[in-house]
Amino acid sequence: MAKDILVEIGLEELPARFVDDAEYQLLTKTENWLNDSRISYTSIVSFSTPRRLAVLVKDAAEEQTSLEEEMKGPALKIAQDEASNWTKAAIGFTKGHGKTVDDIYTKDVKGTAYIFVKKQITGKPTHELLPQLSEIITSIQFPKNMRWAEQPLRYGRPIRWIVALFGTEVIPFEVAGVQTGNLTYGHRFLGEMVTLSVPANYERTLADQYTIVNPAKRRQMIADELTKTETDQGFQIPEDDELLGEVCNLVEYPTVFVGSFDQSYLALPPEVLITSMKEHQRYFPVKSNNGELLPYFAGVRNGDENGLDTVVRGNEKVLRARLSDAQFFFEEDQKQSIDYYLEKLKRIVFQEKLGTISDKVRRITAITNQLSQWLDLDEQTCSNAARAAEICKFDLPTSMVNEFTNLQGIIGETYALNAGETQAAARAVAEHYLPVQAEGTLPDSIEGAIVSVADKLDTIVGCISAGLVPSGSQDPYGLRRQATGVLKILKTYNWHITVESLLELAEQQYENAESELMDQDKSRSETEQFFRHRMTYLLKESAIEQDVIQAVLYNGIGVIPYMVAKAENLSHERNNPDFKPVQEALVRVLNLARKTDLTEVSQSAFETDSEQQLYEAYWSVTDGYKKATIQQEAAEALRQLGKLSQPIHDFFDHNMVMSDDEVIRNNRLALINQIAYLIYDYADLSAIEWKQHF
Known part of the structure; x- marks a missing residue:
């Protein structure tokens, strides 16, 4: 006969942010334990309030499901002698599992015969196993734990009572000095202590005590x-x-x-x-x-x-x-001026090795000014962006932001407008913190986007230079989120500026830093790798395959919108049968080019028409490819490379690249290598697993 199981952990009030995850842990851990323990049941449901975590299992079996396990023994050639009699190895194997040699049967495993027996594992009564539920209770993790009285257990809040029932019977165990029972407590002021007769009445009983446990x-x-x-x-x-x-x-x-x-x-x-x-x-x-x-x-x-x-x-x-x-x-x-607060920033440390907030603002302003020039913005927009960068942190020392820290930037916009700043500059002060989450809203204005990128680049490059590279789940400065924000802004605003040039610009602001920072080459490598990981993450979110991502990131990230377009284009073409001849030709070039670093091609060394034709096709395609690249047209750039497909196939059909004649061999390798450079400029097509798609 099946019985219900109820476990309720009564606690001092848990912080609201602890409750949902703790309830989920109790539910999943109990469910896993039941399955692992071979205790069948019809359903399981969890409950929670600030003062309790509970789980109710309906119709739990009164004993474990019995098992019949197949036990593998030694190989048959070891288990039997030449006269087909069972050896000591076989007898010992069967005896160890409570069987005799009469129970032996054989099975072939990868071409070798082995002996087996079937062993019956009889299920234990459920009530003998249920005290193990105490381990589930103690295993629940909380963001922060505490200890109380003399108890060694660290938990979210002190445990005050535990209900543990199997049908009408109490499951006996103890946690943190609290013995299980069938007594629970309703609302702290409106309810009272009540006895739970059966688990099924749990929700209704507590509802009568002004406690909605669901x-x-x-x-x-x-x-x-x-x-x-x-x-x-x-x-x-x-x-x-x-x-x-x-x-x-x-x-x-x-x-x-x-x-x-x-x-x-x-x-x-x-x-x-x-x-x-x-x-x-x-x-x-x-x-x-x-x-x-x-x-x-x-x-x-x-x-x-x-x-x-x-x-x-x-x-x-x-x-x-x-x-x-x-x-x-x-x-x-507002009795003080913006300049008054900017002066205060000189006494607020941003990071020990990176100086004050005032130093950071100076760097943000320099990056903003250069970025505005690269984007070829009109004079008024450049002026608004520059002013926004100069005052973007002025509200940090204000009493309002000190009291309401999450309003940084928002208060800055209000105070800036009241101080007579332009609407665009004031708005950028608020927007430069965006996005505040990886999936958050991006700045609406171009000025806000520029200052946002400048601020985030300075933080990322500065922190990595100071050795503060995020590791595992540790990212105290939110560098991952900020890098994601930078990449999303570049893509959304369609800025034709390479990520690498932006990183170099940010690094230049630290060239004369007085504090000891990481070697510049090492810092650059760390920073580029960091952004590459973030870009990989974003491309995966866009359903781009890992091998395509590896291919387009071969030469770095480059211009975000163009790189994303190349990835999307290759992701599409890999499933296009018509593209197969192009892919085969271009990848064949890349594979052969790995054998040489020669680049000097001499037309006088050509022996066949197909060599000359490939050479001429290469120069013709180079012009079309460069034009498409300048215009950031990913599909057209790949189409131009595709024009080399037939000349490449003809070249390989009519020429032996590795000729015995060294001059001819080197000339052909140099031609192949030059074409490879052009292909690599688009992507490392050899990294893409094409064959499985055709």
Whole structure:
């Protein structure tokens, strides 16, 4: 007869960001253990609140599934003597598995006969195995752990109770001094201690104690109440899945309420108000139907509606204090000039070996100015970009950014506009931090994109020069994210500037650095390799095959839009049967060219018409190829190379390259090598696994 299994870990309140992953670990680890232990069941479901993690297994078998294992013994020639009698090796093998020689059978394994027996492994009663669940509990990992009392266990929060039931029976084990039982606890203030008679009643029993253990139901309750509030009040509460998920993991019994704040605070930048509500208090901002911020907020209480008015007043008081501080910071900050804050940057260290933030701004400005020239921008745009670079970090010493660190750049834009800066320069101050995540929004303005690239290049090149190369999961300066941002901006804005020239530009800013940095050649190699890995990652995300990626990155990254176009073109052509003759010809040239470094071709040494024709085709194609390359037309460039296909085939059909005559041999090799240089300029086609696609 099958029985349900219930395990609940009762804890002090977990941080909201710990809950989802811990619940997932408990679920998957339990599921894996059941399968590995050969305990059958019909379903498994997990639960979580800030105070508990639980898993419920339905219809678990009362004993393990028995196994019949095939045990392999020695080879037959060892197991039997010349008279076909069983040897000591065979007898010992069978006895070791509780069998006799009568149970032996033979099977052929890779041409050799071996002896086998079948061994029955009888399943154990499930209740004998269930105490092993304690190991699952202790194996759950948290972002941060703590210790309490005299317990050696490090855990997300102290364990206060453990429910462990197999049907109506308690599964006996102990974790961190807490003995298992059938007692659980409802809501900290509205519920009480209750006895769980059977696992199946778990969710319903706790619901009666004001605890909704199913996080999906709890989340839906909050969403439904927010929607009802919108309808009742006639305003909008913008959807925010991240905040909704966090609030869900902060409460066990959610009740939505609406509070308000003084309308005068609407004079503050909307981002300040929203940050105060969301980041500090976990409130939902409220907007009008026109999208304007209103002096209201929606919160979620951990409890019922009893005394809700008092709860609302308390939350309003807390928010009022935060907004009052924000208003004070906002007003005080603007009593000083931008130059005042730029001066302060000279006393803020960016990185020990890389100087101050002021030093960084100087480097960003130099990179921005050169990049603007390369892009051939108009005078006004160059001026806006340069000014944005000069002031891009000025808001860092302000009281507002000190209080609301995630508003760096956003506050800078507001203060810059109030100080009389141009709209374009001020906007670039905010945008130069973008993208803030690998998949985040890119800058909308050309000025913002330029300063963003300049800032990120300086950080990446500087940090790598200082020996701060990311390793494993360690990337404290976010270099991977920033490199991805640079590459995406180059591609999106279609800038025909090589990545290598940008890296060289950034490196030039450190030529006179006073601190000891990595050797420039080593630094360049490390940085280029770092960007190559990021580019590989982005191309894989675009479904480009690994061998094609290797082919197009043969000569470095180059111009991003052109390199991506080449990769996409080759990825398409590899599946095109009509391209096979071209591929075979070009790859044959590359393979042969590896045998020489000769490049000097003499027409007078040609012996056959096919040599002369290939030579003339090479020069004709070179002109067309260079034109296509200048215009960044990847498909046309490959089409030009394709014109060499027939002349190459004719050349190999009518000539022996490795002629006995040294002059002829070297001349032919030099011709092949020159053609190879042209092909390599496009990609290393020999790196692509063509054959498996035809």
